[in-house]
Amino acid sequence: MTSPPAIEYIQSHVLEQLSQHRSRFPASQSVPPLFIAVQGPQGSGKTYLTTLLQRSLSAPPHSLSVVVLSIDDLYLPHDQLNALAQANPKNALLRGRGQPGTHDVELGTRILTRLKGINEDGSSSMVEIPIFDKSLFNGEGDRLPEGTTVRRPVDVVLFEGWCVGFHPTTQEEIDRRWESPVQGLGPDFFPSRGFRKEDIVDINERLKTYSHWWSFFNAFIQIKPLESHPYVHIYKWRLQQEHNMKAANGGRGMTDAQVEAFIDRYIPGYVFFGDGVTKGELQSDGSRHPPPWIGNGLCIQIDENRDIVDVSRF
Numbered sequence: 001m002t003s004p005p006a007i008e009y010i011q012s013h014v015l016e017q018l019s020q021h022r023s024r025f026p027a028s029q030s031v032p033p034l035f036i037a038v039q040g041p042q043g044s045g046k047t048y049l050t051t052l053l054q055r056s057l058s059a060p061p062h063s064l065s066v067v068v069l070s071i072d073d074l075y076l077p078h079d080q081l082n083a084l085a086q087a088n089p090k091n092a093l094l095r096g097r098g099q100p101g102t103h104d105v106e107l108g109t110r111i112l113t114r115l116k117g118i119n120e121d122g123s124s125s126m127v128e129i130p131i132f133d134k135s136l137f138n139g140e141g142d143r144l145p146e147g148t149t150v151r152r153p154v155d156v157v158l159f160e161g162w163c164v165g166f167h168p169t170t171q172e173e174i175d176r177r178w179e180s181p182v183q184g185l186g187p188d189f190f191p192s193r194g195f196r197k198e199d200i201v202d203i204n205e206r207l208k209t210y211s212h213w214w215s216f217f218n219a220f221i222q223i224k225p226l227e228s229h230p231y232v233h234i235y236k237w238r239l240q241q242e243h244n245m246k247a248a249n250g251g252r253g254m255t256d257a258q259v260e261a262f263i264d265r266y267i268p269g270y271v272f273f274g275d276g277v278t279k280g281e282l283q284s285d286g287s288r289h290p291p292p293w294i295g296n297g298l299c300i301q302i303d304e305n306r307d308i309v310d311v312s313r314f
Contacts, residue, residue: 005308006045006049006223006300006302006308007049007052007053007056009298009300009308009311010049010053010221010298010300011053011056011057013219013221013298014034014036014053014057014156014219014221015057015062017034017036017218017219017296018034018064018155018156021034021218022034030119030120030121031119032116032117032118032119032120033067033115033116033118033119033154033155033156033157034155034156034157034218034219035112035115035116035157035159035216035217035218035219036156036157036158036159036217036218036219036220036221037159037160037164037165037214037217037219037220037221037293038050038158038159038160038161038164038220038221038222038223039160039161039162039163039164039165039166039220039221039222039223039277040160040162040222040223040224041162041223041225041234041237041266041270042162042234042237042238042241042263042266043234043236043237043238043239043240043241044223044224044225044234044237044302044306045223045302045306046160046162046223047070047160049223050068050158050160051068053066053158054066054068054158057155057156064155064156065153065154065155065156066154066155066156066157066158067115067129067150067154067156067157067158068158068160069111069112069115069129069157069158069159069160070159070160070161071103071108071159071160071161071162071163071164072097072132072134072161073129073130073131073132073143073147074103074104074105074107074108074111074130074132075097075102075103075104075132075141075143076097076102076103076104076143077142077143078136078137078140078141078142078143080104081096081097081102081140081141084101084102088202090196090198090199091196091198091199091202092193092194092195092196092199092265093195093199093200093202093203093265093268094199094202095265096140096265097140097141098162098265098266099163099203099206099265099266099269100163100166100203100206100207100209100210100269100273101202101203101206101207103210105209105210105212105213107130108213109212109213111127111128111129111130112157112159112213112216114127115127115150115154115157116216118150118152118153118154119152119153119154125151125152126149126150126151126152127149127150128146128147128148128149128150129147129148129149129150130143130144130147131143131144131146131147131148132144135252139253139254159213159216159217162266162269163210163269163273164214164277165214165217165220165222165276165277165291165293166207166210166269166273166274166276166277167207167211167214167273167276167277167279167280167281167282167291168204168205168207168208168211168273168276168281168282169204169272169273169276169281169282170282170283170284171201172284173272173282174197174200174201174204174272175197177271177272178190178197178200182231182267182271183229183230183231184229184230184231184232185231185232185267189267190268193264193267195268199268200268200272203268203269203272203273204272204273207273211281214291214292215292217291217292217293218292218293218296219293219296219297219298220277220291220293220296220297220298220314221297221298221300222277222278222297222298222299222300222314223300223302224299224300224301224302225301225302225303226301226302226303226309227301229304230270231267231270231271233303233304234263234266234267234270235259235260235263236304237306238259238262238263239256239259239260242254242256242259276291277291277297278291278294278297278299278314280294294314295314297313297314298311298312298313298314299311299312299313299314
């Protein structure tokens with residue numbers, strides 16, 4: 001028998017979490033939105049599934065007010081991204097958007113804070129969500145002058161992105177993983193792509209400023225490749241995305257080689273910080289500080305064709 005599509009698992013999880021969330025508040029009190037993080041690698045379908053989820057939950061019989069915020073829309077404006085790259089010329093991971101450090105953390109914190117209080121009397125009844133247009137500046141992207149406006153009431157906030165829930169680690173763990181082969185990509189992957197260990201340490205420090213974002217989230221949804229092929233399928237998925245986009249827009253986009261180089265810059269994030277989604281932040285004594293969504297997480301593992309092979313909780 002064919003298993004239900006991913007959206008059915010995800011919607012069931014969200015409705016279950018929303019019911020539990022609402023039960024914690026008395027009838028006389030306004031209920032803040034349920035905050036759910038959604039993480040998955042490039043091309044895994046997380047944005048598509050998040051859009052489907054918003055559409056399904058907004059329609060009868062649920063008729064919920066669902067806000068989607070992408071971490072991509074929190075990128076620094078183009079001039080600040082350029083300034084960041086110029087200030088760190090040796091760090092190949094900061095040559096363009098993507099890695100922790102290329103987002104506007106202060107803006108993200110303000111938006112999340114306002115969304116959390118949007119249903120309260122006396123608070124602002126609207127929040128502006130920024131829009132980052134990736135097509136500007138020959139694909140480098142820029143933030144648009146105006147975003148979209150969200151008004152209360154809000155039932156669910158979905159925050160999706162490739163590195164959502166990633167946690168910093170220790171120098172000792174960076175040293176250990178640097179020396180280990182990258183599964184499916186070979187023993188010398190990092191130096192062969194021009195990355196230095198110092199680059200990873202720099203991103204690790206920048207990732208520490210994202211921890212406050214994660215404190216907002218009550219629940220989590222992870223779209224994850226098979227453990228046996230954690231990285232290689234990401235290249236195929238992202239290349240398919242690019243080919244589909246170019247077929248629709250008359251051929252504008254990256255070459256296959258550019259797509260490969262683009263994904264290369266993301267692989268260190270998965271290798272060094274990705275397990276923070278389920279394990280939390282590694283401490284210097286070897287212990288872990290668990291993330292707030294533990295016990296309320298859903299993991300959907302997919303194969304090379306994005307078919308579901310396992311569904312679990314964490």
